[in-house]
Amino acid sequence: QGKTYIIFSKADADFSRIPEKSFKSLPRSKVWEEFGEAKLGGKNIAFCHFPEIARDLAKSQKYDLVFYGHTHKPWEEKIGKTRLVNPGNIAGLFYRATFAVYDTKTDKLELKIL
Template identity: 50%
Template sequence: MMKIAIISDTHDNLATLNKAIAWINRNDIQKIIHCGDIASFETLQELSGLYAGEIQLVFGNMDDDYSLSETLKSHPLANVIAHRKIGIINIDDRRIAFTHFPRLAEDLAKSEKYDIVFYGHTHKPWEEKSDGTWLVNSGNLAGQFYKPSFATYDTATDQLELKVLENL
């Protein structure tokens, strides 16, 4: 049984990142999935320093994934597991995929291989369930176009919640 936080599109906004991670740390979240667009290695270092648990990460279009992945190779962060475009994990018999890109997320959901697929990029919180697969965008932490938000997922209850930062 695990509680997971899903964050995306941080875009170097350290103020909102700090607020989200403070809430995550207070609420027994055991893992973070980041769906890309962190934007810089320094922001990833900040995230890694603020949160002691495991961070699963995919790269977004603003991450210059070659540069960020090369920096991670030469300066590894112990609690960060980085994937290129798609991350796949199994938790409590739940098959979870995550990516930054909406079309790739839709393809992953249509494959019917996963129980839940998380994605980012649009900054807009969204969820739909289709053919047994949940497709979820947690919004964005940068506060661009929409209010800063993230999501939580509880594998014990199969409950998904959107967390809008200004309401925490």
């Protein structure tokens, strides 16, 4: 039973107008407005929507991985010890539908194309 982590995008600009009860039906979920962080499998992970924020988070070297969105383009690079990852988008907007799978035990990251 894992958790669901939700980060808002530019389309959700008026975050304050989304009723809190909208997320009550999602068991074990946590919602962040600008960026979120979690420790999973001993890894420090951050996530956000915008690449500029993601790059700053990665440059801080506080995280093992930083995930971001916005561009819809699957991407992976390393900044110091931090892996900066855009899993793309599952809807197939602008690029083919993609997602990422990360294994905290093996440190293996796969960008999957549908």
